[in-house]
Amino acid sequence: MSWIVIVLAVLVLVAVVVGVIALTSGARSRRGGALTLPPEEVSPFEADQPPAQGASAVLERDEPATPTLERPESVAGRMQRLRERLARSGALGQTLLSILSRGDLTESDWEEIEETLLLADVGMGPTTELMETLRTRTKVLGTTDPAAVREVLRSELLALVGPELDRTLHLDPAVGDDGLAHPATVLVVGVNGTGKTTTVGKLARLLVAEDRTVVLGAADTFRAAAADQLSTWGERVGVPVVRSEREGADPAAVAFDAVRTGRESAADVVVVDTAGRLQNKAGLMDELGKIKRVMSREAPVREVLLVLDATTGQNGMRQAQVFAEVVDVTGIVLTKLDGTAKGGIVVAVQRELGVPVKLVGLGEGPDDLAPFVPEDFVDALLS
Numbered sequence: 001m002s003w004i005v006i007v008l009a010v011l012v013l014v015a016v017v018v019g020v021i022a023l024t025s026g027a028r029s030r031r032g033g034a035l036t037l038p039p040e041e042v043s044p045f046e047a048d049q050p051p052a053q054g055a056s057a058v059l060e061r062d063e064p065a066t067p068t069l070e071r072p073e074s075v076a077g078r079m080q081r082l083r084e085r086l087a088r089s090g091a092l093g094q095t096l097l098s099i100l101s102r103g104d105l106t107e108s109d110w111e112e113i114e115e116t117l118l119l120a121d122v123g124m125g126p127t128t129e130l131m132e133t134l135r136t137r138t139k140v141l142g143t144t145d146p147a148a149v150r151e152v153l154r155s156e157l158l159a160l161v162g163p164e165l166d167r168t169l170h171l172d173p174a175v176g177d178d179g180l181a182h183p184a185t186v187l188v189v190g191v192n193g194t195g196k197t198t199t200v201g202k203l204a205r206l207l208v209a210e211d212r213t214v215v216l217g218a219a220d221t222f223r224a225a226a227a228d229q230l231s232t233w234g235e236r237v238g239v240p241v242v243r244s245e246r247e248g249a250d251p252a253a254v255a256f257d258a259v260r261t262g263r264e265s266a267a268d269v270v271v272v273d274t275a276g277r278l279q280n281k282a283g284l285m286d287e288l289g290k291i292k293r294v295m296s297r298e299a300p301v302r303e304v305l306l307v308l309d310a311t312t313g314q315n316g317m318r319q320a321q322v323f324a325e326v327v328d329v330t331g332i333v334l335t336k337l338d339g340t341a342k343g344g345i346v347v348a349v350q351r352e353l354g355v356p357v358k359l360v361g362l363g364e365g366p367d368d369l370a371p372f373v374p375e376d377f378v379d380a381l382l383s
Helices: 002-031 075-089 091-100 107-119 124-141 146-161 196-209 224-237 251-264 281-298 314-326 345-353 374-381
Strands: 184-189 214-218 269-273 301-309 331-335 357-361 369-371
Touching: 075 196, 075 369, 091 107, 091 146, 091 374, 107 124, 124 146, 124 345, 146 345, 146 374, 184 196, 184 251, 184 281, 196 214, 196 224, 196 269, 196 301, 196 331, 196 357, 196 369, 214 224, 214 251, 251 269, 251 281, 281 301, 281 314, 301 314, 314 345, 331 345, 345 357
Parallel strands: 184 269, 184 301, 214 269, 301 331, 331 357
Antiparallel strands: 357 369
16 A cells, blocks of 8 residues: 555646646746846836836936916007007097087087086096087087098097106116115005906016016905915916915015015016005005005105006096095006996096006906007097
């Protein structure tokens, strides 16, 4: 019996050896070659990754994408769209032309002209002046020729708008008492809801289009969304925004930091946004006065721009008067001066405040802010 046990043991051993050989052969066929271990300097996790042709095997890492900065539209392009959009608000001029072209005007016709001017927010004073001048000139002219009537109306409207006013934005860097160059600083004021913060963002784009370097200051610290909104505008064109992460922080401190940042970075212009609360005129006076004084310690304030909504009419005029009393306004920015605006507000606001309209906003687009040109405005009204 012992030899039978030996034979069975031998058979079992042979079967085990054959099985091992078969498994090893299958592994080699699946691997496409002999089974080898990776060299010590290669990570086991990279051993099965073939290197790229002509290069050693390395781990690839995703690089963070660099945001693409927008290139704002040129001033020339903006001016062309300004003319096109203002032409949509030509109802004032067209109505006046149609009445003046009737010939011998009755008192009813003159009353219709007066009503048209008042409804267009021209204001009582300028309306009375224009009425007297038109009565005299049309009587002397004695014609209903549309071209002649149009020329009379154009010259009188242009005189009301004031082509002689200085509408330049004074944004050239100045040399301070310390002999160092200071950035031009701009303080933007206005009631919340007029598009003030948006206007600051659009102004930054306009300045970038003119190849100026800009720093923005988010000094409207009472409205958290204002700083976020301004930061978004700045990111789109690569303009830094100085802000406080604490809601209700001292706006004068933010404005000071913005001007200092502008000086340290040798920026051309610093534009500071402010809160527009009108609940308490005394509080508004104190706050804006403090902001301007603190900014002036680092650089003189070259421009104080008041943002007004052109569609608010005489209500906007009352708001403008309050701001004019508390801060030395140097220029007006009229927003929403498109087909929905009445146009006459340009005349009224300049007459009441003695301050020129320097910029106009024409829509919701990021580049819908352009310099105000009286001749283009009047021609658009009469187009």
